[in-house]
Amino acid sequence: MKVDILAIGVHPDDxxxxxxxxxxxxxxxxxxxxxxxxxRGELGTRGTPEIRTREAYAAATKLGAKFRENLDLPDGFIRNDEATVRKLIMAIRDCQPDIVLANALSDRHPDHGRSAGLIADACYYSGLAKIETHNLEGAPQKKWRPAAVYHYIQDRNRQPDLVVDITPYFSRKMEAINCYESQFNDHNPNDYFHEDSTPISGKDFMDFLFAKARSLGRESGYELAEGFNVARVPGVPDLMKLD
Incomplete structure (x- = not known):
């Protein structure tokens, strides 16, 4: 299914x-x-891969995604090798996105930075005709290279190369995040997981998400924003249309 934007994350909830x-x-x-x-985030302290998968699909429905797919690569041990890149090329060629949103260039979790490089490499190689791939029905896929890859900012503070105003959409973003009850609800008295707390499981992390969005938006005059880094400097056709 062709989409304009493909968002890729190494863990469900990224x-x-x-x-x-x-x-x-x-x-x-x-x-x-x-x-x-x-x-499937199987190394996460809280929940199980099965629970995370159910939560991921609930969040995708909340967001209105056209599809959600899981490549079943090994959490914590993801490698930028030929087999892994080919899996990702197949996913990219299947939906032919114009823009790909990818993990942070570097971050507290080692998987994030490794996946950033993997995703960027796959986007490039997806445009090479001599790398042959087939879809799940066995039909040959056409080459496809997204026009841009933007790396979203995650846990660590990074200077953004661009920000997007999300002020009207922040509450819906939080609704999607709250679908991951196994990860983020130990501040809820009805927490039914009764598992160890983590740096992201308490109310202070929810407060952090709001503060981070405030901080990212401040310089551009937005109340709340999300930030991105780029490996290739984007061109601007009209300076008058920049905020």
């Missing part, structure tokens, strides 16, 4: 935490988007 507002804003502008998770 997308919701870091670029869900951007996806919602662009959906309101008439663009379509799909989601790809590289792993």
């Amino acid at each position: 997308i919701e935490l870091s670029c869900a507002g951007t996806l919602l804003r662009h959906a309101a502008l008439g663009y379509t988007f799909g989601l790809v998770d590289l792993t």
Whole structure:
């Protein structure tokens, strides 16, 4: 299914935490988007891969994604090798996105930075005709290279190269995040997981998400924003249309 934007995250919930507002804003502008998770987050302290998968699909429904796919790569041990790149090329060629949103260039979790490089490499190699791939039905896929890859900012503070105003969409972003009850609800008295707390499971992390969005938006005059880094400097056709 062709989409305008493909958001890719190494763990279920990476997308919701870091670029869900951007996806919602662009959906309101008439663009379509799909989601790809590289792993099932099976090394996470709380919950199980089965629970995370159910939560991920609930969040995708909340966001209005055209599809959500999981490549079942190994959490914590993801490698930028030929087999892994080919899996990702197949996913990219299947939906032919114009823009790909990818993990942070570097971050507290080692998987994030490794996945950033993997995703960027796959986007490039997807445009090479001599790399042959087939879809799940066995039909040959056409080459496809997205026009741009933007790396969303995650846990660590990074200086953004661009920000997106998500002020009208922040509450819906939080609704999608809250679908991951196994990860973020130990501040809820009805927490039924009774598992160890983590740096992201308490109310202070929810407060952090709001503060981070405030901080990212401040310089551009937005109340709330999400930030992105680029490996290739984007061109601007009209200076008058910059905020």
